[in-house]
Amino acid sequence: MSISVNHISKHFGAFTALDNISLDIPEGELVALLGPSGCGKTTLLRIIAGLEQADQGDVFLKGDKVTDKPVKSRQIGFVFQHYALFRHMTVFDNVAFGLKVKPRRERLSNEVIAKKVHALLELVQLDWLHDRYPDQLSGGQRQRIALARALAVEPSVLLLDEPFGALDASVRKDLRQWLRNLHHDLNVTSIFVTHDQEEAMEVASQVVVLNHGRIEQQGAPGDIYDHPANAFVSRFIGQTNVFDLDEHDADWLQTAGLSTAQQKGKIAHVRPHDIVIEKSTAGTDTFVTLKDWQHLGSLIRIELVKSGANGQVASVYAEMPNDQFRRLQLNRGDKVELRIRHAHWFH
Amino acid sequence: MPGFRPAISFTLVYLALIVLIPLSAMLLKTFELSLDEYWAILTNPRVQASFRISFGAALIAAFVDGVFGFIIAWSLVRYTFPGKRLFDALIDLPFALPTAVAGIVLAAIYEPRGWIGKLVMDSLDVQIAYKPLGIVFALIFIGLPFVVRTIEPVLQEFDTAMEEAAASLGATRLQAFVKVILPNILPATITGVALAFARGVGEYGSVIFIAGNMPYISEIVPLLIITKLEQYDYAGATAIGLTMLILSFLLLLLINGLQWWVRRRSGQL
Numbered sequence: 001m002s003i004s005v006n007h008i009s010k011h012f013g014a015f016t017a018l019d020n021i022s023l024d025i026p027e028g029e030l031v032a033l034l035g036p037s038g039c040g041k042t043t044l045l046r047i048i049a050g051l052e053q054a055d056q057g058d059v060f061l062k063g064d065k066v067t068d069k070p071v072k073s074r075q076i077g078f079v080f081q082h083y084a085l086f087r088h089m090t091v092f093d094n095v096a097f098g099l100k101v102k103p104r105r106e107r108l109s110n111e112v113i114a115k116k117v118h119a120l121l122e123l124v125q126l127d128w129l130h131d132r133y134p135d136q137l138s139g140g141q142r143q144r145i146a147l148a149r150a151l152a153v154e155p156s157v158l159l160l161d162e163p164f165g166a167l168d169a170s171v172r173k174d175l176r177q178w179l180r181n182l183h184h185d186l187n188v189t190s191i192f193v194t195h196d197q198e199e200a201m202e203v204a205s206q207v208v209v210l211n212h213g214r215i216e217q218q219g220a221p222g223d224i225y226d227h228p229a230n231a232f233v234s235r236f237i238g239q240t241n242v243f244d245l246d247e248h249d250a251d252w253l254q255t256a257g258l259s260t261a262q263q264k265g266k267i268a269h270v271r272p273h274d275i276v277i278e279k280s281t282a283g284t285d286t287f288v289t290l291k292d293w294q295h296l297g298s299l300i301r302i303e304l305v306k307s308g309a310n311g312q313v314a315s316v317y318a319e320m321p322n323d324q325f326r327r328l329q330l331n332r333g334d335k336v337e338l339r340i341r342h343a344h345w346f347h
Numbered sequence: 348m349p350g351f352r353p354a355i356s357f358t359l360v361y362l363a364l365i366v367l368i369p370l371s372a373m374l375l376k377t378f379e380l381s382l383d384e385y386w387a388i389l390t391n392p393r394v395q396a397s398f399r400i401s402f403g404a405a406l407i408a409a410f411v412d413g414v415f416g417f418i419i420a421w422s423l424v425r426y427t428f429p430g431k432r433l434f435d436a437l438i439d440l441p442f443a444l445p446t447a448v449a450g451i452v453l454a455a456i457y458e459p460r461g462w463i464g465k466l467v468m469d470s471l472d473v474q475i476a477y478k479p480l481g482i483v484f485a486l487i488f489i490g491l492p493f494v495v496r497t498i499e500p501v502l503q504e505f506d507t508a509m510e511e512a513a514a515s516l517g518a519t520r521l522q523a524f525v526k527v528i529l530p531n532i533l534p535a536t537i538t539g540v541a542l543a544f545a546r547g548v549g550e551y552g553s554v555i556f557i558a559g560n561m562p563y564i565s566e567i568v569p570l571l572i573i574t575k576l577e578q579y580d581y582a583g584a585t586a587i588g589l590t591m592l593i594l595s596f597l598l599l600l601l602i603n604g605l606q607w608w609v610r611r612r613s614g615q616l
Contacts, residue, residue, distance in 0.1 A: 051511050071514045078515040084508035088530040088612075098516035101526070153516055 002027040002189040003048060003157055008057035010043055010213075017043045018054070019213040025191065025206070030183045032204035033193045036236070040213040041193045042161055048191065049159050050074045062156055077150030077188075079160040083142045085134035091145050092130040095120055098153035120148040123182075140171040147179075151186070160192035164199060176203050197237050201225065209233050231346040234269040241275070241316055243268040243343075252306065257340040265345040274342040275318035277302065279328060280335040287335040288316060293325070300325040304336065370592070376585040388586045393562050394571060400479055401568040402594065405547030408486030409494075413540040415487075416494025417532070423495070424502045438495050441488055446552030453485050454556040477559030482567060485553045490543025497539035498532060505531055534610050541602040548595055 003025040010018040017040040025031050033041040046052035048059055050071035058067045066074050086094050095117045099108060108116070121127035124144040134142055143163065150158060163179065164172040180203050183190055194200050200207050201221040209216040209224065209232075217229040228234035235242070243253055245266050258268055280287040288306040295301075302325070304316040316338065330336065377385065388394060422428075423435055441449065457464040458476040467473050475481050505528065513523035551569040558565045568591055575584040 049515060051515070071511070072517045072519065076515060078512065080508045080512060082506070082508065084506060084512040086509060086512070086527055088527075097513070097518070097526070101513075101516065101518040101522045149512075149516065 002029070002062060003191065004060035004063075005044070005048065006058045006060070008044070008047060008054045008059070010040070010047065010052070010054050016213050018047070021057070021213070021215055023208060023215065023218070025189060027189055028187045029189055029206050030180070030204050031189075031191045031206045031208060032200035033191060033208050033210060034197060034200040034236075035195065035210035035216075037195055039210040041195075041210050044210070045159050045161055045191060045193050048157075049076050049078050051078070075153070075156045077153060077155030077158040079143075079146045079150050079158070079163055081162040081165055083134070083146040085142055085146055085149070087134045090131050090133055091121070091126070091137070092117055094134065094145060095149045095152050097149065117152065120152055121145075123151075124148045138171075139167050140175060143167065143175060144178075147182075151188075155188065158188050158190040160190065162194060163192050164194070164196075172199075179203060201237070207237075209236060211236075228269070228344055231267060231269065234344055234346070239272050239317065239319075241270045241272065243270065253340070256338040258343055265347040267346045268340075268343040269346065270340050270343045272301065272317045272319035273299075274340060275316065276339040276341060277304070277318055277320070277328070277330075277336045278339070279330070280337050288338055290330055290332060290334045290336055291315075292332060295322075298322060304338070373585045373588055373592070376582060377589045379582045380586055384582075385586050388583050389590060393566070394587060396563045397566045397568045397571045398591075398594075400482065400565065401548055401591075402598075404479060404482040404486055404567075405544050405550075408483050408490055408547050409540045409544035411483070411487050412490040412494045412543045413536055416491055416539055416543075417498055417536055419491075420495045420498035420502055424499060438492050440492075441490075442492050446489070446550065447556070449488060450485060450553035450556035453488060453553060454481075457481055457484060457557060476557050477561070477565065479558075479565050481557040481559065482554050482565060485557050486543075486547040486550060489550050489553055490547050493542035493546060494536070494539035497542065498535050501532055501535040530609075534606055537602060537606045537609060541599060541606075544602070545595060545599060548591070 003023075005021055005023040008018050008021045009016070019040075021040075021044060023044075033044060035041045043052060047054045048061075050059075050066065050069060054067070058065055060066065061074060061076070071078075086097065089097070092114075096113055099113045099116065102108075118127055118130070121130055124147060126141055126144055126148070129137065129141065129145075134145070137145065147160075147163075164175055167175065176199060179192075192203070204221060206218065207221050207224050208218045211232050217224055217233045219227075224233060225237055228237060231242075234240050243258065245253070245268070253268070258270075277290075288304045291303045291305045293300050293302045296319070298321060299319045300322055302318045302320070304318060306314045306316060318338070380388070419438065423431065423438075454461075454476055456462050457467075459465065459468050459474055461476070464475055467475060473480070475484055509527050509531075510523050513527045514520075518526065549569060551567070551573075554567055555570055558567060558570075560566050560570055568587060572584045572587050575581075575587065
């Protein structure tokens, strides 16, 4: 295991940031720590880095116990949320910093350092900015310089705190792809923190979902999406319709295909793409009304309304490809039938 | 830009009334002297000695303030301790205290029989009051808040993630301080030192009680000006005043240049 965290707990006053967390990350993975704000993901990252001390538990890097080691001797690369570039130094000096502060006997000659720094700047495709100052760079450029600076010391693990958090949507999209490719080339074990599930799913090879200081689920993005371990994960990752059988009209759902026979709980989570809609044939009272739809690129998101027997109204969201929707020739207010193909059941 | 005309008119009138007219009056008065007379006043050994004392003491005091002001600002920003707010308020006391009061108190404490004066006299055999050292002490007292109050906001705004970044890159605490923190705080420190220096050169009230005012030894320029005025030597007084103005201006220019250089080197320009 490249990174191991054993029974880590951390409290800030009465607030429990991390509650007995254990986590193993194999060599070469690109892991996302995903969770809502305040779930403890950044605290966990900072504890792994040594920027924060855990109240209990141990951290192992490459099998070595580093719990009591200060951050400077942990051989980690850390990329800060707001980059924390040294604003009084040029881009070159920023990247060279980690090499220049080494003790004299370990320090490389200035020529070798310069060569290395330029190679790193070429890796992040910003060598042409080497004599600029951080204030003169765009957000995306700063992010890449911060990454080059962290990589300069050849860290055994790379830790990134909300690496795309402060960037524009379009820059973010490019950088995600770029980070993925870079990780593929360098193959250094990396952890990044994010609250954006889309980002986690797109970039990471492993996703760790955190909530209230606990790990809810760890796995490959596909596994987590297809087999959410609990209601929190199911709701947090991707879109989902929640049907509570205590509140909803069970008969209607049964007709739609939510079989109570196979149910393993009282609450059904249904992904929008697992709902098929057809034009209603007259004479049934199991229909729902089509309220509106939105274009999400290749998909159409359809908003349906079910009026219950006792006057309550439930919203249901379905998704289907554009052309399929067009073929149905539906209008606002039309009555349609639902068929639920698949559901996750939770208590 | 809207409001340009009224704003610039006000600025010019204000500048003329408060700064330019008095200064040019001083200049005109000096012109009553011939160049030879002016030169004779300046080369007078007593006048030269007082210049050395005034500028020397102000410079030393400003540098001492620079070092201690930095440490005090650092403590106030970085640490929490009981009574911090009170301590913080005390820093401004030299601003508020009438300088003559400060001068009398300092003289009483640092004189050879005073609380601290006696202690230093007995243990180190050094006399503070009535010596140039006393002048330096008074100017340190007067200049300290300038340094603390200019460094404080900059230190508060300093992104501590930069320190963490330095540590994560393998830097020791000392390396992080010298290579990351100090360069970011240095321009503000220089500003503070320049302010303390400017104040110190012209300081009168708090100095004259502790200085002893011995010609050639502990006589400051402002006192010399007063002495000349009391002897109705107005032209002589303005000649010294003008010289002091020019010297202060040149020194401030030099400090500003130094600051510009530091900022440029550290990418803050």
